[in-house]
Amino acid sequence: MRRWLGLLLLLPALLAAPRMALAQATAVAPPSLSVELSTRRIEVTTAFSGAEILVFGATERLIGPLGDEVLVLVTGPETAMMVREKTNVLGFWINGDAARFNRVPSYWALASTRPVPAMLDRVERADLRLALDQLPLVQLGSQGAEFRQALAGLQQEAGLWVDRERPIEVSGGRLFHARLPLPATVAHGIYQVQVMLVRDRRVVARQELRLDVVRTGSAAWVADIARNQPVLYGIACIVMAGLAGWFGSVVFRRN
Template sequence: MTARLVLIASLVLIGIACAGEPARAERLIVSVSNHRVTVTPNYSGEELVLFGSVEKDGATPADRTTYDLVVTVMGPRADMVTRRKERRFGIWINTDYRQFLQVPSYLALFSNRPFDDIASPEVERRQQLGLNNVLLTQRVGTDYADVVPNDAFRSAFVRLRKQHGLYREDTAAVTFLTPTLFRTGIPLPAEVPIGTYDVEIKLFSRGTLVARTETAFEIVKVGFEQFVATNARSNGFIYGLATVAMALMSGWMASIVFRKD
């Protein structure tokens, strides 16, 4: 009797899990032009290309011929701070700040048309379509929350990241070359953070999510920059001593070069 109850409970849980998944009538096949980007001393940025296709099967409705696609690219997560400056007594000083917890260091959202045309506001919020709907957790006093998009600190944080090319939103970046074949570019600025980048691709039809898939690429440093970064992480004490020694040596050499006899 107990075994039968366990079996029934397992079947119920599987049914619930399957009910939460989008229909498998379509499948996304995607790839990125380069899965490993190397950053050298003269790196000035580049653009990757994500391309793919929509694979249909026998369960695909015959009248489902047009699709919408949303691509979300997220870089390594980190804690960041946005500060508010005010002019007092003739000088600018920091008067307040807000800490953002484990937010993407790079964030890009691309689609083939405006998000409002792709899905309802409820689906946009649930699927985090658009910068205004992406969760950016903040420390507000002793609480943790994702505030409304027009919050002053959140708006300032997003604006500053956009100015550096690290946060992007483009609702015309995805191009359908055929009804099922698509491509989009992923711009990477010169100051792109090092680490693993997760790419999530969501396929919509008539406002409903019908398929999704994921891929990733990595950005790594090579050469002297990688040597410095590796030693700074793994041998912090020795790296600190070496940095101090180099500073003393540079000062000594400068004193010789610019010495007045």
């Protein structure tokens, strides 16, 4: 009798155990974020005039000020760049001090559902480097801050650094998409697309996608010669420039 009484007392706990386990599993389940690119490969030909990166996805919760927020950060392959200061000497502009920057992202663009300072605190923004002034550039040579500002200005003017936060469009409360422009001068290589889900001023989920920008056709052929046989490439450029000048002089002389 006592054994049956003990089993009856344990029965409610046994029935509640699966529900408790399910509740605990639900509590620790990571936030849901599904993202994709419209294309994983962009081909650069001689007629390439630019393109755009289309990122789209969905979240499990509503997107908005009282719900989740979304960030999209796209970075291109790193390169090295030189910034020179022009100095006026007796009416002539000559090269002055110079700074070399290593680990420069050839492309950097940000999109978000709201301004980043309204979504993340200062420490989180610094850790994720969600601003141009937080990029980990290695500066050699002259160390003035004006060289870094000049570099940022040149890249922004070329459309390679998109520092203005482009809005992410939301449909149906949970679907989103972002369009980021790629100029015609974009570098070829592997691009990293990061999509971050923000909740309570913290990044709670993240997905990374790969985008390949490749040269094809005659553009790839010319690039290969310039990289692998620079002497031959230089001679060919000189010969073509000479022929163009000769042809122009013949045409204008006849006229």
